[in-house]
Amino acid sequence: MFSFLIRIAFKAAFVQKFRFVSLTLALAIASLLLVVLSALFLNAESRMAVELGGVPNLVVEPQNDLLNTNTLSVDDIRKIKAPEYFWHNNLANIAPITNSNATANGSPVKLAGTWFDKTLQVGDQQYALGLLKFASWKYTGTRPSANSVILGANLTLSGPVVVSINGNKETFHVAGKISTGSFWDNYVFISSDALSKMTGNKGFDKLLISALFKPNDELAAKAERMGENKLSPEEYEKWMCSAYIGVVAKTLKETLPTTVIKVQRRITEVQAGIIKTSSGIFMALFLLTLIASLTAIYSAEKMYVASHVRDFGIMTALGASPRKMFAQLLTEIAIASLLSALIIYFASSPLVRYVSMAVYGIRFEATTALMVVAVLIPFAVSSLALGFLRKNLRQDTIKLLN
């Protein structure tokens, strides 16, 4: 009985080539649409966070008092990029800054020693950090070296630049210009190694950090309003395990106790606002896409069944029971669902990669969970179409034949 069903279903699919192919393609396209757009929507929030995280939003400064003058060191940066620091992966970029009063070609300038693009080894991990790694700060020029200076966008120095600090003179060439859109556009940047060679000072005055964080919700607002000590133990645990900017700042302070952590609130507020609203919009659009895809699949199946009505009539006239016809149609739809599932399985990964590259400029991978769901969709919607199928089969033979 089963082999007969399969045979007749295959035969029917072969005879109605166009309709069968269009049903299979409709199932595959609608599910692919869902997989691709879901991958885009689900990754949009993190992508947005990276896009927005291109500017420093935390500043770490040493805590000085009358007795002690502290500075920051490379070890401090290693401490906060080490796996022992829970949020080390959230610190997207770190640039140390050492300020100095200097003259360039005889005119007083604001000078900052920094890392341009340094590879820092922390345990078995390597991180590329520095001034040029802030994605929203636009650098134009050649790759800087230890003998180069980078000029802030507002400065107009050209040719070899003679930098003088406390009588020590060094000549640098201009590698390029950096546009930050902030007061850093008035600075001349040299490598921190070159600056420490000129001043003899090896420490850093501050660390500029771009941290990826979770926008504040009710819990974070409560912690901010009342202080985290007023939270219940459960709330406190939840708060500490969420990447709120307040939590990142607090844990940084715990890791580097002799520092002051300044949250650049004007930046974090904008970042949080954009992430929050975008996520809501993406979720809503995801739901719309889901509805549109399901409707497309349902219409395709309805079309396929409707095109079969005359066949039902002939088969009923020949003595076939509605149960048998139902089983045959079910087998045909199952074959189409299976074929579309195969198409989705093989096409979704390259398509998601291509589309994410076109939209965001980076490659996303389709998650296994998403692909499993997408492969199941045609089967799930097929079962929804059964009601429609049954209604058609219950019609009178003469009506079906007409």
Next chain:
Amino acid sequence: MLFHKIILSSIKYRLGLYSPMLIAVAISLCLIGAASLVSSNFNHILNREMKKYGANVIVKTKGKIPINGQHVALQVNDTVIGNRKISMASGSIKNLLQINPAWTAKGAPSIMVGNQVAGELNLKQGQTIEMHGVVGEVSVFESGTDFDSFIFIDKKAVEPNMYMVRTDHPEQYRSMNAVIMEEMVRTKYAVLSSIKKLMFFIALISVVASITTVINLCRVDAASRRKEFGIFKSLGASMFSIWKLLSFEFSILALVAFVAGLAGSVLLSWLVLYYAAGASLTMNLQSVVVIAVTSLVSFSFAALIFIIESKRVHVMEELRNE
């Protein structure tokens, strides 16, 4: 009269086929419209969020200057408290907090102390102090900027020497030796560009889905259409009259789909923007045109296929329905 009758009969006869087709197309159009409208409204949402950045221009100059936009005039003087040099600024604290919504200050303070200077002077939140003739409770604020080492007093700036301005057009202040903070502007454009690309992609896929749905569903009816065309032709109808009949019928469908799609788009975009982003919807002509064109193109494709098919097949074959 006969012409209209034929079209209406055809639509009535195919209502069972046309209703799922119209629903599917209207849903695709809703998605296209929603993507287009959300994309065009996203700029307003970003601008609203960008306001949280606060003052983006700081002009240090003595005397009054022409200023457009939200601003606060401050009189900043250095003063010595204990043995520390502190920057003290007089001005409207209400305006200051309005212009810098990201600053955290509690209540409606008359004396605002930056957290850095509060730590140095051991001033506590709510502590009553007297400063430059103003008596009030200390409100410790945090901005993450150099202003954390300032004390602000709610007192008129008699001789203002600093202006904090929040404006969407900071370029006009360049000639005034102002500090212009634009660090989030570039980010805004990067975000906007990503969003626009994403929405364009959704719309593009939906256009393809819409056209495919119409063509697919029309093919279900291909056999009876062929027979109808055969009868029309045998009664003397020219290809032009068949084309006219088909165009009118499909134009009505396109119009219905357009109206449903537009209404759905407006409703969905409003829901998405209002509930997900707390923003209101601003209509734009481009979205309406996109919905209309997609609807028209989808049905035109289907009509075109019928016409081409009918032109290639002999009238006898059409009558035999082969």
